[in-house]
Amino acid sequence: MKQCKDLLVAAVEYPSPGYVLLRLTDTEPLGEILGGQFVEIRVDGSPSTFLRRPISVNYVDTQRNELHLLIHVVGEGTRSLSQLRAGDRLNVLFPLGNGFTRGRAGEKVLLVGGGVGIAPLLEYGRQLCEAGAQPQFLLGGRSRDNMLMLDRFEALGKVYVTTEDGSMGEQGFVTQHSLLQKPDFDRISVCGPKPMMMAVAKYSKEHCIRCEVSLENMMACGLGACLCCVEKTVKGNVCVCKQGPVFDVQELNW
Amino acid sequence: MANISVNIAGLQMKTPVMTASGTFGYGLEFADLVNLEDIGAVIVKGTTLNPREGNDYPRMAETPQGMLNCVGLQNKGVDYFCQHIYPQIKDIRTNMIVNVSGSCPEDYAECAARINELDNIPAIELNISCPNVRQGGMAFGVTTEGASQVVKAVRKAYSKTLIVKLSPNVTSIADIARSVEDAGADAVSLINTLMGMSIDIERRKPRLSIKTGGLSGPAIRPVAVRCVYQVAKAVGIPVIGLGGIMTAEDAIEFFMAGASAIEIGTGNFIDPAISVKVADGISNWLDSHRCSDLKEIIGVIE
Numbered sequence A: 001m002k003q004c005k006d007l008l009v010a011a012v013e014y015p016s017p018g019y020v021l022l023r024l025t026d027t028e029p030l031g032e033i034l035g036g037q038f039v040e041i042r043v044d045g046s047p048s049t050f051l052r053r054p055i056s057v058n059y060v061d062t063q064r065n066e067l068h069l070l071i072h073v074v075g076e077g078t079r080s081l082s083q084l085r086a087g088d089r090l091n092v093l094f095p096l097g098n099g100f101t102r103g104r105a106g107e108k109v110l111l112v113g114g115g116v117g118i119a120p121l122l123e124y125g126r127q128l129c130e131a132g133a134q135p136q137f138l139l140g141g142r143s144r145d146n147m148l149m150l151d152r153f154e155a156l157g158k159v160y161v162t163t164e165d166g167s168m169g170e171q172g173f174v175t176q177h178s179l180l181q182k183p184d185f186d187r188i189s190v191c192g193p194k195p196m197m198m199a200v201a202k203y204s205k206e207h208c209i210r211c212e213v214s215l216e217n218m219m220a221c222g223l224g225a226c227l228c229c230v231e232k233t234v235k236g237n238v239c240v241c242k243q244g245p246v247f248d249v250q251e252l253n254w
Numbered sequence B: 001m002a003n004i005s006v007n008i009a010g011l012q013m014k015t016p017v018m019t020a021s022g023t024f025g026y027g028l029e030f031a032d033l034v035n036l037e038d039i040g041a042v043i044v045k046g047t048t049l050n051p052r053e054g055n056d057y058p059r060m061a062e063t064p065q066g067m068l069n070c071v072g073l074q075n076k077g078v079d080y081f082c083q084h085i086y087p088q089i090k091d092i093r094t095n096m097i098v099n100v101s102g103s104c105p106e107d108y109a110e111c112a113a114r115i116n117e118l119d120n121i122p123a124i125e126l127n128i129s130c131p132n133v134r135q136g137g138m139a140f141g142v143t144t145e146g147a148s149q150v151v152k153a154v155r156k157a158y159s160k161t162l163i164v165k166l167s168p169n170v171t172s173i174a175d176i177a178r179s180v181e182d183a184g185a186d187a188v189s190l191i192n193t194l195m196g197m198s199i200d201i202e203r204r205k206p207r208l209s210i211k212t213g214g215l216s217g218p219a220i221r222p223v224a225v226r227c228v229y230q231v232a233k234a235v236g237i238p239v240i241g242l243g244g245i246m247t248a249e250d251a252i253e254f255f256m257a258g259a260s261a262i263e264i265g266t267g268n269f270i271d272p273a274i275s276v277k278v279a280d281g282i283s284n285w286l287d288s289h290r291c292s293d294l295k296e297i298i299g300v301i302e
Helices: A076-082 A115-130 A150-154 A194-206 B078-089 B105-116 B144-157 B173-182 B218-234 B248-257 B274-288
Strands: A003-013 A019-025 A038-041 A053-056 A059-061 A066-072 A089-096 A108-114 A134-141 A159-163 A187-191 A210-214 A230-233 A236-239 A246-248 B006-008 B011-013 B017-019 B041-047 B060-063 B066-069 B095-100 B123-127 B161-165 B187-190 B194-197 B212-216 B239-241 B261-264
Touching: A019 A076, A019 A089, A038 A066, A053 A066, A053 A076, A059 A115, A066 A076, A066 A115, A108 A115, A108 A194, A115 A134, A115 A150, A115 A187, A134 A150, A150 A159, A187 A194, A194 A210, B011 B095, B017 B274, B041 B078, B041 B123, B060 B212, B066 B218, B078 B105, B095 B105, B105 B123, B105 B144, B123 B144, B144 B161, B144 B173, B173 B187, B173 B218, B187 B218, B212 B218, B218 B239, B218 B248, B239 B248, B248 B261, B248 B274, B261 B274
Parallel strands: A108 A134, A108 A187, A134 A159, A187 A210, B017 B041, B017 B261, B041 B095, B095 B123, B123 B161, B161 B187, B187 B239, B239 B261
Antiparallel strands: A003 A019, A003 A089, A019 A066, A038 A053, A038 A089, A059 A066, A210 A246, A230 A236, B006 B011, B060 B066, B066 B212, B194 B212
């Protein structure tokens, strides 16, 4: 059931320069939210921001009834969000989209993330563990400074890192990591910059491994009404906000 | 409580607030978030005789107090609507209206004829003002002859309430309104989006796939109010006003300019329940200004 309501900002954290982590809560239970789903935030008080901002769900703390959003500050809208303080209220439309494939007991899933695309993989990894699946993480970034929340990922499964400058893990892109030479996983879920996702999709097709990717086309409504965020698929143009954001790569015209 | 129910050319509405085509899907997408039966009328996505894939991505760009879109009437065609969508929406107890578009008068008429057969669709809104399709769409809405030709063709094929949606991208919107009234329209709605363009200066490229698109949102509201004022003075049929309405106060401007009802479009993206909140706000505004009926303020601007 989708909701649109004012959530309370329980805490604001700054995990790295240029990033902000919002912890939101409510007096009522937040309800079921799937890893890979997203929210649309109304940005108040920013004269140049008119539309809501889609942000992936980073983590759901069911005990504290908290919804965590990891936000990369890239423009006016996200800058305005980074200035929120504990006690503020934020109007949120959630949960939106389909989410990643639910985990099955015993399956090994490789979660590949790049940049702020790592955000939804934390909640998805948590839900995979809960389902008895085994997640492992391959995370890429420009340098050590872009690698966030590694301890949180390590608590869920093995973490492999690549950085473009070699300051942490193996040097290069995620697709160059030695882990991929001897694949020991049943499927792959990816979220990150489009070139990275396309490279992983290509790898998965070559190795006949099932792969899903999370897209972030520009969107307005978030509900499948405005048809602005479409992606070309084998079934024609479909809304990333509703039929996605997660797609099996076989469905995409990549 | 002031009376805000209205009757637009036979269409009885609990509130004067309708949701604009292309911004509210088929209503179902918003069912978790707003009680659809509290909305005066829901105008569903533009429907054409044949399926349309619409334009390439990117189709949207945010602009100051608004947005540009070039969706291009993506829809699965009228037969799909009748077979698969209509059964899902026919029992929603409000006015479910279909927006109809086409590329020639015959297509418009055929599409309207098929919708005429659907018992629980009491009206259509004819889109002769879409700026995002090459053939047809706005081409009919920018000349009095073109507008008249399409409306006459549809009028022969369609027996229920016929609303015609007008484009602001014209020299005299009042002239177009008069021509569609003469051709048999029961009401007019205005304005559709204003043609616009936005450029990504770093990439030196337009921000929309087909370069230009339709501007909507609060940025266009003063243009819309002006158009409603001019058209309300020019025609005898009811005028439905739309363009950037976000609050009850915005809606009141349109009523004073001469609108008998309003539509909310882009506002649905910011607040999915805006159509009900604005209706409540209109009622409260009337109460606080000692008006017992919405009709007391319609067209009060001389």
